[in-house]
Amino acid sequence: MSEKSVEQLRAEIAASRERLAGTIDELTTRAAPKALMQRQGEAAKQRFAAATTTPQGDLRTERLAAVAAAVAVLLVVRCMLRRRGH
Template identity: 65%
Template sequence: MATRPALPATVPALEAEIAARRERLGHTIDELAHRVSPKTILHRRTEAAKARFADVATTPEGDLRVERLAAVVAVVAVVGGLALYRRLHRR
């Protein structure tokens, strides 16, 4: 069972303890507000996407994985071509 720290006995000591706790709480709230701000979330997501892309597109030595990039380009070209074909032949 954890023991509680002894509370300061004097009024000025209690006031100082309350002020210190209020300061720590203010810093905690500021940190939480920063973590959940849309700008911070977007930055974290962008960095994670860049890291995933780097993992997929490069070898551990840092060389490009040309075969993977070529496959992605081919898929994009086929999907784009199909979309263009459907759009042109609807009319």
Template identity: 50%
Template sequence: MSDTARLEQDIQATRARLEGTINELAYRAQPQVIAQRQAQGLRLKLDAATHTPDGELRIERIAAMVAAAVAVVVVVGFLRRRR
């Protein structure tokens, strides 16, 4: 194979790799895809926070989260009535 043919093959291979990279970046930059990744990350964090590595619920953490949510609702309600 001549040097010219080898160079043309290298150029074609490089173009194919670049095209794949550009397509992947364009896909990852879509707002819907970004939102899906963030939602999946939040689900994983919530699962890690509320379950043991064995998959059992961490009741004490769930109770603490519920208590914090109730406290926020009470404070917001109190502040709204005060206005």
């Protein structure tokens, strides 16, 4: 078994430091609030698209109508509660 020279060990340590620095930079970038918000926004868009369109890209009108009806009911209830409060 051959022993490594001091210069080889130094080179290996320097290479390890470079890899570690790159990994830390990547993790820092991924964990940045702006990056997290962007990924969450993209995921929300994908979930919305999946819920409102078929795999062929056609609108799922029954789901959109159900959401619109739910929002309308909530708005009516909110208006009724405000009127009672005044």
